[in-house]
Amino acid sequence: MSVQIPRGTQDILPKDVAVWHVIEDAAKRICKLYNYDEIRTPMFESTDLFQRGVGDTTDIVQKEMYTFEDRGGRSLTLRPEGTASVVRSFVENKLYGLPDQPAKLYYIGPMFRYERPQAGRTRQFTQFGVEAIGSADPAIDAEVIALAMTFYQDLGLKNLKLVLNSLGDPESREVHRNELIAHFEPSINEFCSDCQNRLEKNPLRILDCKVDSGHPLMETAPSIVDFLNEESRDYFDKVKNLLDNMDISYELDPNLVRGLDYYNHTTFEIMGGGFGAITTLTGGGRYNGLVKELGGPESTGIGFALSIERLLLALEAEKVSLPVNKGVHCFIAAIGDKAKEKTPAILYNLRKAGITADMDYMDRKVKGQFKQADRLNATFVAVLGEEELDKQIINVKNMTSGEQKEVKLEELSAYIGQHI
Structure with missing residues (x-):
């Protein structure tokens, strides 16, 4: 169950x-x-x-x-x-x-x-x-x-x-309190049990009652402003x-x-x-x-x-939409086992630089990884394959402008940081 x-x-x-x-x-x-x-x-x-x-x-x-x-x-x-x-x-x-x-x-x-x-x-x-x-x-x-x-x-x-x-x-409230008791007491049996209990303890609370809000005596009750x-x-x-x-x-x-x-x-x-x-x-x-x-x-x-x-x-x-910051700065699409093995360390360095970043953890194909990047509203998608690893570069695509650029792996954090 x-x-x-x-x-x-x-x-x-x-x-x-x-x-x-x-x-x-x-x-x-x-x-x-x-x-x-x-x-x-x-x-x-x-x-x-x-x-x-x-x-x-x-x-x-x-x-x-x-x-x-x-x-x-x-x-x-x-x-x-x-x-x-x-x-x-x-x-x-x-x-x-x-x-x-x-x-x-x-x-x-x-x-x-x-x-x-x-x-x-x-x-x-x-x-x-x-x-x-x-x-x-x-x-x-x-x-x-x-x-x-x-x-x-x-x-x-x-x-x-x-x-x-x-x-x-307190002095004003005490005078008003006595006036409220005198006002409600003759007909207090017409009110709910809560109001009846409040009459002596705190008659001001009767005015706040939701059950008896329509009772005629509520309209004519003494106002506190008259006793200030x-x-x-x-x-x-x-x-x-x-x-x-x-x-x-x-x-x-x-x-x-x-x-x-x-x-x-x-x-x-x-x-x-x-x-x-x-x-x-x-x-x-x-x-x-x-x-x-x-x-x-x-x-x-x-x-x-x-x-x-x-x-x-x-x-x-009022149909007010608050400025919510959604998405990640960079999504790394890793192609091949070696690239996947190196990607967590790259992510770690990006995050240390204050850049929100993520990768695929579900063994998706390249197309599926790009779809995942779209769902995460990624600003940049960086593609890393074995060839890029050998050259110590990564292909970075700006998902807003469509611009693509090869960036040295050691400069990735600085590049993303300059453009976000």
């Missing part, structure tokens, strides 16, 4: 990996421009990290985590998101003590959530995320948002919409002004609450259209209590995370 891939996962085959490389290289290049350094954290962490860091009222913690017990009886969880792990590392490794603050970090790696698989949403998915930890300056909010927009635009996406909201500081105190309102105005100065357009959405408990002040999403019901490409926001919650000092941060799988759907919907 054959063994098949687990539901909600995918194989990324060699023909598709090149596109992933372009995306990953773009992420690293943009982060370098913004002076963000890469951080790599474990793919599994203590379950307590996500319960405390993400929030035990979130769908992620309640329904979607892959949690298991190891042989030592410890509860571990495959990471469902990246922020909690990065902040844990920030605290554990005392990055807050370094002179260069804020800590500007990015990550690229797999995340795991038990969800119903659909387009753009798989159980193992790859996130690119950014975290800036240690600064309460609104300018860092604007920078993180600008980085995300720059990344998408650099890859060629045009149908983008930035949506903003403010969840305010002067400090929170001033902070949000500064963020908006900074984005205006960058000519980054945005829309305000008072119902944007995001799905994680640790957000306050600035929250945002970047939307894209054209590939089904799921239109959110990335989301993020500021978290002013998460570092302390995980055992660190009073410190603030802001970040975002995006799914590369969903990005690929957006690129496909």
